[in-house]
Structure formats: C-alpha cells, structure tokens
Amino acid sequence: MILELADIRIQPGKQAEFDEAIVRGVQTVIAKARGFRGYKVQKGMESPERYVLMIFWETLENHTVDFRQSPAFAEWRAIVGPYFAAPPHVEHFTLLSKSD
Template identity: 70%
Template sequence: MILEIADIRIHPGREAEFDQAIQHGLATVIAKAQGMRGWKVNKCIETPQRYLLQIFWDTLEDHTVSFREGPLFAQWRAIVGPFFAAPPLVEHFTLLAKS
C-alpha cells in the first residue's frame, strides 16, 4: 500500500468553501479512482488555510499513472484547484512501522 500526502495551501477566507469542495471531490471523483483504498483530510489549527490530504493507493502507479494521467484528475482539479494558493506538495510513502 502507498500513502500519498498532499500538503495543500488555499487562499485565505475560502476555508468554508474549500471544506465543502474537497469533501465533494473526494466522494464523487477520488472514490472512483482505480486502486484507491481510502482517504483522510486534516485541517491545520494554527494555519486554517493549510490542509493535509492523505490518500491510500494499492500501488504508486494507481496514483501517478492511472489517476494523474486519466480523466478523473481533470475533474478533481476543476473542483479543488481554484482554491489553491500554490501548487500542493505531493509525496508518496511506504509503511515502515506501525503499532
């Protein structure tokens, strides 16, 4: 399993709109993606314009090829992209240890 973490910064004052948009995008677009196994979104307390999106994928290619190069990516970005203050920092992780 691969964990994608996207560090998202949005424009100030648009938090309530983005809260709804990201949840809508996850439920209607990301949920359809091949190899997607779940997600979590956390909103920063100290910096309310900062969000950490975690998406669990079967393989790296499910995210980088099937999703990013397929039609769902454009749909996703149309929903959440207008809120971005800067491009999200996206990285992928494998599990090293768990309690």
C-alpha cells in the same frame, strides 16, 4: 499500500468552501479511481489555510498513472484547484511501522 500525502495551501477566507469542495472531490471523483483504498483530510489549527490530504492507494502507479493521467484528474482539479494559493506539494510513502 502507498500513502499519497498532499500538503495544500488555500486562499485566505475560503476554508468553509474548500472544506465542502475537497470532501466532494474525493468522494465523487478520486474514490472511483483504480486502486483507491481510502483517505483522510486534516485541517491546520495554527495555519487555517493549510490542509493535509492523505490518500491510500494499492500501488504508486494507481496514483501516478491510472489517476493522474486520466480525465478524472482534470475533474478533481476543477473542483479543488480554484481554492489553491499555490500548487500542492505531493509525496508518496510506504509504511515502516504502526501501532495496533
């Protein structure tokens, strides 16, 4: 399983609107993508305009090819993109260790 981690910064004062938009976007668009296995969204406490979106994919290509190169990516960005203060920083991770 692959973890996509997106570090997102939004425009000040838009948190309530973005909270709704990111959940709606993941649940109605990304969740339908091939290889999607789940997600988590974390909100910044010290930096209220910062969000960390974690999406779990079966393979790296499920994100980078199947989703990013599909019309669904444009649909997702239309929902959340208007709130971005800057493009999100996205990286991918594999699991090294975890607790039970």
